[in-house]
Amino acid sequence: MELKGKRILVTGGAGFIGSHAVDRLVAEGAVVTVLDNLSGGREEFLAPSRGNIMFVRGDCGDKTTLDRLLPGMDAVWHLAANPDVRSGETDPFAHYDQNIRVTYEVLEGMRRHRVRTLVFTSTSTVYGRASVLPTPEEYGPLLPISVYGACKLACEALIASFAGTFGLHAFLFRFANVVGPRSTHGVIVDFVRKLRADPERLEILGDGRQMKSYVLVEDTVAGMVHAVRHTPLPAGADGSCHPYNIGSLDGIDVVTLANLVAAEMKLTPRHVFTGGAADGGGWKGDVKVMGLAVGKLQRLGPGWTPRHGSADAVRLTARSLL
Ligand SMILES: NC(=O)c1ccc[n+]([C@@H]2O[C@H](COP(=O)([O-])OP(=O)(O)OC[C@H]3O[C@@H](n4cnc5c(N)ncnc54)[C@H](O)[C@@H]3O)[C@@H](O)[C@H]2O)c1
DSSP states (O other): OOOTTOEEEEETTTSHHHHHHHHHHHHTTOEEEEEEOOSSOOGGGGGGGTTSEEEEESOTTOHHHHHHHOTTOSEEEEOOSOOOGGGGGTOHHHHIIIIIIHHHHHHHHHHHTTOOEEEEEEEGGGGBSOSSSSBOTTOOOOBOSSHHHHHHHHHHHHHHHHHHHHOOEEEEEEEOEEESTTOOSSHHHHHHHHHHHOTTEEEESTTSOOEEOEEEHHHHHHHHHHHHHHSOOOSSSOOEEEEEEEOOSOOEEHHHHHHHHHHHTTOOOEEEEOOOSTTSOSSTTOOSBOOBOOHHHHTTOTTOOOSSOHHHHHHHHHHHHO
C-alpha cells in the first residue's frame, strides 16, 4: 500500500516512537492527524512536522473524539498505549484499560467508519520466555510473563478477529527495545538519570546479564513503512493480519549497556545489582533473554535491514539524551 496522499490518524503520535512515525509519514506525503492525550508524549516532539499535520489533544479511548476524527481516514496507526512494562507489577488495571479497552474502542470506531487499515505496535514480550532464539513470528505457544505483554497479546487477538470478521487489514509490529532520540523511558533513560544523580554508583536491576536486542527508532519506523508498502493485501472484502518482528540483528547484556552509557558520560561508576526476579530478570515479568528473527520483514524485498546494531543504537541514544 502506498502512503502518499493517504489520510492517516496516528494515535500516540506525540510520543517517542509515534513522533518519529509522524515525521516519516509526512515525508512520505501522507496527510497526518495526531491524536494524543500527552500522558506520556510531548507536543514539542511534533515540532519537525508542525505545519504539515493536525494535532488533536484527546483520548483515543473516547468514542466522541473517534467519531469526529475517523470519517474519511484511510488508515489508523495505533501507537497510544501504556508502554511501561514494569508498572504491570503494581498497576495491572492500567495496562488493561490503556491497552485492551482503548484498542477495542479504536477497532469499533474503525468498524463504524469503515476505516480498513490498522497499524498496531505490539511487543517482543508477547513471546514470554521463548525457547527459540532469535524468535520468529510463528513461534508458539505465546505465553507472556508480564501484564503488559499479556494485554498487547490480547490486543493482537482482538485485531486478528476484526480482520477475520470485518475485513480489516492489520499490521502487528512486535518490537524489540526501541531506543533513540526523544526516548522518555526505558533502561538508557533510567541509567542517565541515575548517573546524573550519583556519578559514582549505578544501580542495575536484576543481575545485569539480561541479554536483549535494542533497535534504533529510525530503523524501526523504516521497517514499519517497508512492511506496509510491500505486504500484498487480498483484493475485495476479505481482511488480513500480518505480524512482523522488528529488532536489531544482535543483542547486548545490561552490564555492557551500562558501560556504554557511562562511557558516553565519561564516568566509571561502581555497579550495584538489585538481584531482581529469581531468574535474574530485572523485576517480576522481565524476560531475561530476548532476540527477534527479522527475516520475514527482510524477505518482503530489498530496502530494509536494521542499519544499527544494539551497541550502536544504545550509544547514539545516550548521546542524544546528554
Ligand atoms: N519503546 C519501546 O521499546 C517499545 C517496545 C515495544 C512496543 N512499544 C509500543 O510502541 C508504542 C509507542 O511506545 P513509546 O515507547 O513511543 O511510548 P510513549 O509513551 O512515548 O508513546 C505513547 C504515546 O501514547 C499517548 N497515549 C497514551 N494513552 C493514550 C490515550 N488513551 N489516548 C491518546 N494518547 C495516549 C502518550 O501520551 C504517548 O505520547 C506503544 O504502543 C508501545 O507499547 C514500544
